[in-house]
Amino acid sequence: MDLPVMPPVKPMLAKAVKTIPPGMQYEAKWDGFRAIVHRDGDEVVIGSRTGKPLTRYFPELVEVLRDRLPGRCVVDGEIVIAHGGRLDFDRLTERIHPADSRVRMLAERTPASFVAFDLLALGDDALLDTPLGERRRLLEEALAGARPPVHLAPATTDPALAREWFETYEGAGLDGVVAKPLDLPYRPDARLMYKIKHERTADVVVAGFRYHKSGPVLGSLLLGLHDADGVLQHVGVCAAFPMKRREELVAELEPLRMDDVSGHPWARWAQEEAHQGARLPGAPSRWSGKKDLSWVALRPERVVEVAYDHMEGDRFRHTAQFRRWRPDRSPASCTYAQLEEPVRYDLDEVLSPSGGTGG
Structure with missing residues (x-):
């Protein structure tokens, strides 16, 4: 070449x-x-x-x-x-x-x-x-x-x-x-x-977190939404925090830590077959390679408002952005039903010659 x-x-x-x-x-x-x-x-x-x-x-x-x-x-x-x-x-x-x-x-x-x-x-x-x-x-x-x-x-x-x-x-x-x-x-x-x-916002349940790669501070919050059957599905993460805030969040979330995760809705995350019927954190991925996907389980009792751009199926396509805690919202009220669905538009119309060039 x-x-x-x-x-x-x-x-x-x-x-x-x-x-x-x-x-x-x-x-x-x-x-x-x-x-x-x-x-x-x-x-x-x-x-x-x-x-x-x-x-x-x-x-x-x-x-x-x-x-x-x-x-x-x-x-x-x-x-x-x-x-x-x-x-x-x-x-x-x-x-x-x-x-x-x-x-x-x-x-x-x-x-x-x-x-x-x-x-x-x-x-x-x-x-x-x-x-x-x-x-x-x-x-x-x-x-x-x-x-x-x-x-x-x-x-x-x-x-x-x-x-x-x-x-x-x-x-x-x-x-x-x-x-x-x-x-x-x-x-x-x-x-x-x-x-x-x-950019849209959603109220989601915080059900866990991962540590930051640099040390014992928070790396990302693990987020969930309840489906129509009331099952909490993992929908993505929220990760952009200043370093000082990462330290504070570990202490702030400490009272919610679960020593025994058997009662957690995502307790089976490490079992590969469990990912076939549910959205759980740490799903096997060709992108993650040998990356440590372990996480700290929290009692799913706190609600956070996050901003997101759009959904890919039943999850956030990109990392969500923290907006504020929502102590006025119950975790059970955080469902997929709150998410705005864009009006369908056929991709063929976008790519057709008439769908394109304007002066």
């Missing part, structure tokens, strides 16, 4: 802001695996956000990218898997598996798609110093004949349309809106773009 921009390349990133800024290019925020694709003739390398290759996990994409991208190019985009008209991140994570036979089986059963939204090189030309507006024009020309499962990401300079996307596209599993200055060069690993994500 001999390209003007060689792998590995870490993608340019975005920082969170509260509102959609004016005067920029706007795109949907995809909820998948960020990927930078290098193609030089028959050679295709798919790089992850960290720069490590993803190529072996998506063999079906290697073939179509070789067929449907320009002969020599470097393209930034997102690998996604759709199911039932929505993005499905859980099915995407199943691909990170050591067994090649399973990867290939999943590639046939739930094939992935690639959504392209930036162009880093074309032919012999590196485009890292080229303004975004020009890179977008070149990308549209390069992918003018693209067809599924390779897609050109919708983009617009109309903030009203961006606000409409923000409200409607969530129903297809998308994650918000990204705003990019039109004169922005491409700067790997730098947070020069802006992301606007949905």
